[in-house]
Amino acid sequence: xxxxxxxxxxxxxxxxxxxxxxxxxxxxxxxxxxxxxxxxxxxxxxxxxxxxxxxxxxxxxxxxxxxxxxxxxxxxxxxxxxxxxxxxxxxxxxxxxxxxxxxxxxxxxxxxxxxxxxxxxxxxxxxxxxxxxxxxxxxxxxxxxxxxxxxxxxxxxxxxxxxxxxxxxxxxxxxxxxxxxxxxxxxxxxxxxxxxxxxxxxxxxxxxx
Amino acid sequence: xxxxxxxxxxxxxxxxxxxxxxxxxxxxxxxxxxxxxxxxxxxxxxxxxxxxxxxxxxxxxxxxxxxxxxxxxxxxxxxxxxxxxxxxxxxxxxxxxxxxxxxxxxxxxxxxxxxxxxxxxxxxxxxxxxxxxxxxxxxxxxxxxxxxxxxxxxxxxxxxxxxxxxxxxxxxxxxxxxxxxxxxxxxxxxxxxxxxxxxxxxxxxxxxx
Numbered sequence: 098x099x100x101x102x103x104x105x106x107x108x109x110x111x112x113x114x115x116x117x118x119x120x121x122x123x124x125x126x127x128x129x130x131x132x133x134x135x136x137x138x139x140x141x142x143x144x145x146x147x148x149x150x151x152x153x154x155x156x157x158x159x160x161x162x163x164x165x166x167x168x169x170x171x172x173x174x175x176x177x178x179x180x181x182x183x184x185x186x187x188x189x190x191x192x193x194x195x196x197x198x199x200x201x202x203x204x205x206x207x208x209x210x211x212x213x214x215x216x217x218x219x220x221x222x223x224x225x226x227x228x229x230x231x232x233x234x235x236x237x238x239x240x241x242x243x244x245x246x247x248x249x250x251x252x253x254x255x256x257x258x259x260x261x262x263x264x265x266x267x268x269x270x271x272x273x274x275x276x277x278x279x280x281x282x283x284x285x286x287x288x289x290x291x292x293x294x295x296x297x298x299x300x301x302x303x304x305x306x
Numbered sequence: 307x308x309x310x311x312x313x314x315x316x317x318x319x320x321x322x323x324x325x326x327x328x329x330x331x332x333x334x335x336x337x338x339x340x341x342x343x344x345x346x347x348x349x350x351x352x353x354x355x356x357x358x359x360x361x362x363x364x365x366x367x368x369x370x371x372x373x374x375x376x377x378x379x380x381x382x383x384x385x386x387x388x389x390x391x392x393x394x395x396x397x398x399x400x401x402x403x404x405x406x407x408x409x410x411x412x413x414x415x416x417x418x419x420x421x422x423x424x425x426x427x428x429x430x431x432x433x434x435x436x437x438x439x440x441x442x443x444x445x446x447x448x449x450x451x452x453x454x455x456x457x458x459x460x461x462x463x464x465x466x467x468x469x470x471x472x473x474x475x476x477x478x479x480x481x482x483x484x485x486x487x488x489x490x491x492x493x494x495x496x497x498x499x500x501x502x503x504x505x506x507x508x509x510x511x512x513x514x515x
Contacts, residue, residue, distance in 0.1 A: 125419060127336040127417065201416060204414070205413070207334065207410060207414060207471070208334040208336065208418065209334060209417065210333075213472070214469070217469050245485050249466070249482070249486055249489055251465075251469060252470070253458075253461065253465055253466070254465065256461040256462055256463065256465025256466065256468065257458070257461035258465075259464050259465065259468075260423070260457070260464060262416070263421060263426060264427075273457070276454050280450075280458055280494060283493035284488070
């Protein structure tokens with residue numbers, strides 16, 4: 098059972114993450130100051146350095162918090178689970194500032210001298226695990242490599258959100274993810290299941306939102 | 307016929323673009339100074355401001371120079387042309403600093419307060435034009451929308467290069483593009499042509515390189 102102290106530390110950490118996500122979103126990483134972040138959080142610089150070490154440590158924590166935030170409350174497995182994860186992700190990108198900041202920092206990190214593929218590799222491993230289930234269940238075409246599909250979907254989702262952000266502030270991201278699966282499933286899914294996989298954004302229940 | 311003066315102006319402009327591409331690549335946009343760029347180019351600040359107005363103007367010129375640099379010297383049309391453009395692009399990303407800087411600035415622009423989708427929309431329009439040819443030639447599946455395929459491919463290529471850059475400095479980008487087409491063609495191409503489209507990186511002749 099977590100102690101009161103541990104719970105308070107976790108809340109403090111989360112407050113700093115949220116404030117940092119908002120400030121990075123408003124002014125970009127380079128111009129975000131740690132002072133502004135702790136003021137927003139109503140905390141001290143000491144708390145920020147205790148939990149994250151530095152502004153870069155904070156950025157790394159945000160980047161690497163992504164996959165953990167996506168757990169669709171849907172009964173699905175294999176290919177359908179993979180589709181559901183990407184749809185929930187697309188929806189959350191519009192309403193979860195911590196997820197949004199994590200993705201944006203991961204994509205833009207080159208411009209602030211970072212080079213950390215961890216969050217991409219974690220997404221790939223998560224997707225790979227569901228594709229391995231799909232393979233075991235006979236859901237994949239024989240010729241398809243779960244590893245290459247996972248790698249491709251992570252890259253494609255990354256770029257779709259960059260493009261969608263610039264044109265519609267991500268309002269069309271779920272539609273783009275749904276389009277991706279409609280284009281991709283005939284080349285990925287076995288004929289027996291290709292028409293069973295649901296790709297419409299409406300399948301994500303309101304409770305997720 | 308361009309005058310000697312116009313030719314010199316074009317050469318000066320190109321020298322500044324190349325120097326800026328290199329400096330942005332080394333230190334990122336925020337930390338790149340115009341002084342460093344003109345020193346690298348062996349030119350004056352006056353020349354930079356005359357041609358581009360500002361550092362941001364230079365960044366916009368680099369972002370929007372992308373599609374014009376990709377013209378595969380291959381006899382192909384329709385879907386094969388689209389595949390060829392993406393393969394040549396993937397190859398050039400490793401060796402053309404102006405293209406690389408343009409793509410990187412377009413992806414990372416959010417971190418320096420820019421919000422310009424022009425280069426994405428130009429790529430989309432270019433791809434759309436070849437998909438319209440593909441449709442007219444009966445190369446596309448009935449259910450496929452050329453517009454949505456174009457939009458998806460632009461987003462997917464954007465994200466693949468971000469991910470590939472972080473893990474292999476883009477050494478595997480051509481392989482990733484080839485993978486994309488192998489996954490995507492069954493959902494995009496009509497059955498009559500799906501096995502005729504070549505997606506192997508080796509089809510890009512050495513003369514392109």
